[in-house]
Amino acid sequence: MCGIAGIFFKTQGSNQILGRALVDMLDGCQHRGPDSTGFALYEDGIEGLRLRFMVAEDDTAALDRIRAALAAHGATLRSEKREGATVVVDVDYSGEIRPFAYAMEHAAKLVSIGSTLDIIKDVGTSHQLDETYRVSEIRGSHGIGHVRLATESDVKPEAAHPFWATGFADVAIVHNGQITNYWKMRRRLEARGFEFRTDNDSELIAVYVADKLARGETLEQALEQSVDDLDGTFSFLVSTKDGIGFAKDRLAAKPMVMYEDDGLVAIASEEVSLNRLFPGKPLATTEPAPGTFRTWSRSI
Amino acid sequence: MVTIDLSTLPVRDANEAIRAAAAAGEDIEVVNPDARHHIGVGLVAPVTVHVKGSAGYFCAGLSHGARFEVESNVGWGVGDSMYAGSVVVGGNAGAIAGVALRGGEVVIKGNLGSRAGQVMKAGTLLCCGNASFLAGYMMYGGRIVILGDSGDRVGEDMSGGTIFVGGKVENLGSDAKVVEPTAEDLADIRAFLDRYGIAFGGTFKKIVNAGTKLRYGVNEPISRPLPHPVFSEGETYWNAKVVEDIHAKSLIGRYRIRGYGASKPLPHFGDIALKVDPARLTPTQDALDGVNLAMTLGDRHGAVPLKLSMPVLIAPMSYGALSKSTKMALARASRLAGIVENTGEGGMLPEERAEASQLIYQCLSGRLGWNIHDMLKADALEIYISQGAKPGLGGQLMAKKVTKELAAIRGIPEGIDLRSPSRHPDIMGADDLVIKVEEFREATGYTKPISIKMGAGRVRDDIKIAYKDGFDFVQLDGLQGSTGAASTEVLENVGIPTLAALQEALDGLKDIDAKNDMPIVMMGGIKDGVDAVKALALGASAVAMGTAAIIAGGCISCMQCHVGNCVVGIATQDPEHEARYQTEVQAQAIARFFEVVRRQIAMLTKALGHSDFQQLSRDDLVALTPEAAAITGLPYDPTYRAASAELLTKVA
Incomplete structure (x- = not known):
C-alpha cells in the first residue's frame, strides 16, 4: 500500500541531482504512504563496498558483532559512521557476496550492500528523511524510492522499502501491490538456499529478480518472466548497478505513469510526482500497458 | 475570469x-x-x-x-x-x-x-x-x-x-x-x-x-419457509433445513439465496455476563435519571459531528432490499429516538431524508444512486467496503425488486437480477482509499464525518487502514449481521463472529497506539440494550441495530427477503404488498423498541455504578464460556450465569 518513484539519468557520467529529484518525487506522492519513506540511490563516490545497517543508538554489541563478522570475512574497514537509525560501513572486500551478506545479516540488521547502491529508509516522510540523512545532497546516476502505508506489518524502519535483494550487491526494488503467491514462490527460493529477512512480498521480488540476474539472465528477461510467475497486483521498479526497469501486472490495479525525454526517464505511481521535476510544465506522459515491463540501462 | x-x-x-x-x-x-x-x-x-x-x-x-x-x-x-x-x-x-x-x-x-x-x-x-x-x-x-x-x-x-x-x-x-x-x-x-x-x-x-447473464436461470421452488427462530436452532446433521436445502439445490443446480444472517450457534454476547447484582435493579427507579447516554460521533478531523441521544444507530439497509414505506418508518423512528438513520446501498430517498433528522449516506461499489446533491444533503458519508453477512461480495437484488422507480434512482436497467460489483472501481488498496476519502472531503467542504463500513474479515489489519486513511469512525459488522439477499454458503460460513471482530479491532488499534482514537460502531446480531451494554463495555463506542429494528417494525423473520413478495410489506417493491405496511404504526413501534433499548442501557449502566455509559469498561464483564474468554481475554467465571439469567428477566 504505497507510492513508488524512480529516475534514470541518461547522460553519460553521473553527478546528477539524484537525491533532490527523488526527495521531491516522493514528497509528491506522500499521501499514498505517510508511515515510512525510503531511497535506493546509485551514488557517486562510494569507495570500496558500502554496507548500511539498522543499529539502535545504544546497541554497541551490534557494532562489535559487525566488526567481528567483517574481520572474519577478511573485509577491511575504511570508515564507519552513524546516520539516523543506521550505521554506514565502507569496507574493502573482494570475496563472494552471498555468504558475506548472510554473515553480516546474522551480525545485525543489514539494509544494503553495494559498490554504488546505498539504501536509506526510515520511519517518516520524504522531507523528514532528507533532514536526517541529507538525501537531497546525494548525487548519482539513478535511483528508486518508496513511500509506505503499513497495513499488515509494523511501522518499523526495517519494514520500509526499498528492499535490497539480500545476497546480491547493487540490486534493489520498490513495489506497490500485493503478491498473492508469495509463500509458494518463497518456498521455491528457500529450497535453493536463499534466506529471507522479512515476510514482506517486496523482498521476495528483489531476491527473485536478483537470482535470475545471477544466473546470467538480463534484467529484461527477468522482468518478462516475473509478469508470468508473480500472482496478484503489482507495479514495481527494480534497479541494478547499470539501470532500472519496471514491471506491471495484467490487472493494472496499481497505477504507474512514465515520462521520458533525451535526458532522463522518470516513473512514478502518479503524474503529480513527475511534475515535481518539471513544475508548471504539462508533460507528455504515458501509462505503461498492463502486463508489460521495460528496462533502461547504461551500455558499457 | x-x-x-x-x-x-x-x-x-x-x-x-x-x-x-x-x-x-x-x-x-x-x-x-x-x-x-x-x-x-x-x-x-x-x-x-x-x-x-x-x-x-x-x-x-x-x-x-x-x-x-x-x-x-x-x-x-x-x-x-x-x-x-x-x-x-x-x-x-x-x-x-x-x-x-x-x-x-x-x-x-x-x-x-x-x-x-x-x-x-x-x-x-x-x-x-x-x-x-x-x-x-x-x-x-x-x-x-x-x-x-x-x-x-x-x-x-x-x-x-x-x-x-x-x-x-x-x-x-x-x-x-x-x-x-x-x-x-x-x-x-x-x-x-x-x-x-x-x-x-x-x-x-x-x-x-448479450443478455445471457442478466437473470438467474432457474427460480428456486416455492416452499413454506421455516421461520428464522426454528431455522437457527442448534445444528444436527439431517434436520429439516438440511433436507430442504438439498432438495432445492437438486432442482435449481446452483447456490441458494436468502435473507437474514448466519443461523448457527456462534460465540456471542450471550456468552458474556455483566458483573452486576440483579438486586441493585429496582423497578421503581427512574431508569434514565442521573445517567448520561448522549454522545457525538465523527469529529476526529473537524467535521460537524452526529449527535446521538444514546450510543445506538440504525444499521445501513437499502431502499431496494426494503420498501420505501419501511425506510420511511425507520427514518421517522430514528428521529423520534434521537438517533441516526443510514441509507444503505442504492441512493437517498427524498422521503427518507425528510423523515430522518440525521442521515448517513452510503457509497458502494456500483455507485448506485450516488451523487453530489445527496452528498450535500447528508449528515455523514460512508464508504462501504463490505458487510458482515457477506464480506468480499457485492449486493444482490433480485429482478422482482428492480422496479421502474428503483431503477431510476439507481440509474440502472429495470428488471435485471442486480449484482453489485464486489469491489470499488477506484479503491484497489489503502493507498487509493485515502485519495477517495479526500475526494469526498473536498466535494463537501470538509464538513461531513466520513465513516467506513466493513465486514469482519481481517479486522486487525483493516482497522489500521481505516485509522490511517483518516476516517472519522468505523462501522464494523460481524458474521451474525443480516442482509436482504446473499448466498447461504457465504451467510453461514464467511467472516468472523461479532464478538471476535470487536476484540480484533480493539487489538489492532492498540497495536498502533490508537485505542481511544477511533470510534467503533459495532453491529452484527446486536439484539437489545443488554447486548449493547456488553459491546460498549468491551470497547465499542456505539452499536447499530438492523434486524432488531426491522422486527420491531413488523418483520416476521421468514428469511424470504430476497424474493420480493414480503407478506408484511417490508422487503418488497410490489405496491400491493407494500400497501400492507403501515408506516406510522410501525415507526411508533420501532421508536418504542428503541426506548426500551435506551432504558436497558441506562439501567445497566447505573446498576454497574456509573453515571455515564462511557464509563463502562471491561472490568464490568466476565466470560461465561471458555470460548468467550479465549476470544475476548475476559476472566472466565460461569458463576455469573444464574445472576445473568435473573438480570435478563429484569431488564427485558
Missing part, C-alpha cells in the same frame, strides 16, 4: 476559491496544476474551468453542469459520478475515466486507461485514441465511443448502454456482443464529434449486452 495558481494555493483552498468564483458566475483558470488531485471536485455551477496543464485524480468528479477543459493529461477517475456538464482532456486519461458517469460528456483526445466507464449509468465518454482493457466494465447505461482500438475484453459484464469502436476490437468481454449500428446511432455520434470539432472518417462496431 478568475485565475487560481496551484503552485501557491493548496487544493483545498483552491476548490473553495473555485466554488466562490463559480457562485459569482465567473469562469476559472487554474495555472500550475502539476497533476494535483481533486481539481474542481463537487463543483455544481455552469461555469468553465480551464486547467492549464495536467490534472490528477478525480478532476471534475462529483460535478454538475460545469465545463472543464484540461490542456494535458488527467489521472484516475476523471468525471467521477458527474451528473451533467463536460470535461475535455487534451492528453491521456488514467484508469477509470468516466467512472460511474451519471450524465454529461467526457472527451479524451488521447488514450484511455483501463476500465474506462466502469459502472457508468448515462452520458457519453469519447476517446480519440485507443482504450486499455475492460472498457465499459459493468456499465449500466450511457455510451462509450472509442475512435481507436478497444483493448482486451471490452464491455465485460455490461448490463446496459452501448460501446462504439472505430478501430480494432481485440476481443469481447463476457456477456457482450457486436451488433450493427443503426443509422440513427451513427448520426448521433457524427453530431457529437462535430460539436467537439473532431474529424473521423471510419465506421463503427456497436457493442451491447
Whole structure:
C-alpha cells in the first residue's frame, strides 16, 4: 500500500541531482504512504563496498558483532559512521557476496550492500528523511524510492522499502501491490538456499529478480518472466548497478505513469510526482500497458 | 475570469476559491496544476474551468453542469459520478475515466486507461485514441465511443448502454456482443464529434449486452419457509433445513439465496455476563435519571459531528432490499429516538431524508444512486467496503425488486437480477482509499464525518487502514449481521463472529497506539440494550441495530427477503404488498423498541455504578464460556450465569 518513484539519468557520467529529484518525487506522492519513506540511490563516490545497517543508538554489541563478522570475512574497514537509525560501513572486500551478506545479516540488521547502491529508509516522510540523512545532497546516476502505508506489518524502519535483494550487491526494488503467491514462490527460493529477512512480498521480488540476474539472465528477461510467475497486483521498479526497469501486472490495479525525454526517464505511481521535476510544465506522459515491463540501462 | 495558481494555493483552498468564483458566475483558470488531485471536485455551477496543464485524480468528479477543459493529461477517475456538464482532456486519461458517469460528456483526445466507464449509468465518454482493457466494465447505461482500438475484453459484464469502436476490437468481454449500428446511432455520434470539432472518417462496431447473464436461470421452488427462530436452532446433521436445502439445490443446480444472517450457534454476547447484582435493579427507579447516554460521533478531523441521544444507530439497509414505506418508518423512528438513520446501498430517498433528522449516506461499489446533491444533503458519508453477512461480495437484488422507480434512482436497467460489483472501481488498496476519502472531503467542504463500513474479515489489519486513511469512525459488522439477499454458503460460513471482530479491532488499534482514537460502531446480531451494554463495555463506542429494528417494525423473520413478495410489506417493491405496511404504526413501534433499548442501557449502566455509559469498561464483564474468554481475554467465571439469567428477566 504505497507510492513508488524512480529516475534514470541518461547522460553519460553521473553527478546528477539524484537525491533532490527523488526527495521531491516522493514528497509528491506522500499521501499514498505517510508511515515510512525510503531511497535506493546509485551514488557517486562510494569507495570500496558500502554496507548500511539498522543499529539502535545504544546497541554497541551490534557494532562489535559487525566488526567481528567483517574481520572474519577478511573485509577491511575504511570508515564507519552513524546516520539516523543506521550505521554506514565502507569496507574493502573482494570475496563472494552471498555468504558475506548472510554473515553480516546474522551480525545485525543489514539494509544494503553495494559498490554504488546505498539504501536509506526510515520511519517518516520524504522531507523528514532528507533532514536526517541529507538525501537531497546525494548525487548519482539513478535511483528508486518508496513511500509506505503499513497495513499488515509494523511501522518499523526495517519494514520500509526499498528492499535490497539480500545476497546480491547493487540490486534493489520498490513495489506497490500485493503478491498473492508469495509463500509458494518463497518456498521455491528457500529450497535453493536463499534466506529471507522479512515476510514482506517486496523482498521476495528483489531476491527473485536478483537470482535470475545471477544466473546470467538480463534484467529484461527477468522482468518478462516475473509478469508470468508473480500472482496478484503489482507495479514495481527494480534497479541494478547499470539501470532500472519496471514491471506491471495484467490487472493494472496499481497505477504507474512514465515520462521520458533525451535526458532522463522518470516513473512514478502518479503524474503529480513527475511534475515535481518539471513544475508548471504539462508533460507528455504515458501509462505503461498492463502486463508489460521495460528496462533502461547504461551500455558499457 | 478568475485565475487560481496551484503552485501557491493548496487544493483545498483552491476548490473553495473555485466554488466562490463559480457562485459569482465567473469562469476559472487554474495555472500550475502539476497533476494535483481533486481539481474542481463537487463543483455544481455552469461555469468553465480551464486547467492549464495536467490534472490528477478525480478532476471534475462529483460535478454538475460545469465545463472543464484540461490542456494535458488527467489521472484516475476523471468525471467521477458527474451528473451533467463536460470535461475535455487534451492528453491521456488514467484508469477509470468516466467512472460511474451519471450524465454529461467526457472527451479524451488521447488514450484511455483501463476500465474506462466502469459502472457508468448515462452520458457519453469519447476517446480519440485507443482504450486499455475492460472498457465499459459493468456499465449500466450511457455510451462509450472509442475512435481507436478497444483493448482486451471490452464491455465485460455490461448490463446496459452501448460501446462504439472505430478501430480494432481485440476481443469481447463476457456477456457482450457486436451488433450493427443503426443509422440513427451513427448520426448521433457524427453530431457529437462535430460539436467537439473532431474529424473521423471510419465506421463503427456497436457493442451491447448479450443478455445471457442478466437473470438467474432457474427460480428456486416455492416452499413454506421455516421461520428464522426454528431455522437457527442448534445444528444436527439431517434436520429439516438440511433436507430442504438439498432438495432445492437438486432442482435449481446452483447456490441458494436468502435473507437474514448466519443461523448457527456462534460465540456471542450471550456468552458474556455483566458483573452486576440483579438486586441493585429496582423497578421503581427512574431508569434514565442521573445517567448520561448522549454522545457525538465523527469529529476526529473537524467535521460537524452526529449527535446521538444514546450510543445506538440504525444499521445501513437499502431502499431496494426494503420498501420505501419501511425506510420511511425507520427514518421517522430514528428521529423520534434521537438517533441516526443510514441509507444503505442504492441512493437517498427524498422521503427518507425528510423523515430522518440525521442521515448517513452510503457509497458502494456500483455507485448506485450516488451523487453530489445527496452528498450535500447528508449528515455523514460512508464508504462501504463490505458487510458482515457477506464480506468480499457485492449486493444482490433480485429482478422482482428492480422496479421502474428503483431503477431510476439507481440509474440502472429495470428488471435485471442486480449484482453489485464486489469491489470499488477506484479503491484497489489503502493507498487509493485515502485519495477517495479526500475526494469526498473536498466535494463537501470538509464538513461531513466520513465513516467506513466493513465486514469482519481481517479486522486487525483493516482497522489500521481505516485509522490511517483518516476516517472519522468505523462501522464494523460481524458474521451474525443480516442482509436482504446473499448466498447461504457465504451467510453461514464467511467472516468472523461479532464478538471476535470487536476484540480484533480493539487489538489492532492498540497495536498502533490508537485505542481511544477511533470510534467503533459495532453491529452484527446486536439484539437489545443488554447486548449493547456488553459491546460498549468491551470497547465499542456505539452499536447499530438492523434486524432488531426491522422486527420491531413488523418483520416476521421468514428469511424470504430476497424474493420480493414480503407478506408484511417490508422487503418488497410490489405496491400491493407494500400497501400492507403501515408506516406510522410501525415507526411508533420501532421508536418504542428503541426506548426500551435506551432504558436497558441506562439501567445497566447505573446498576454497574456509573453515571455515564462511557464509563463502562471491561472490568464490568466476565466470560461465561471458555470460548468467550479465549476470544475476548475476559476472566472466565460461569458463576455469573444464574445472576445473568435473573438480570435478563429484569431488564427485558
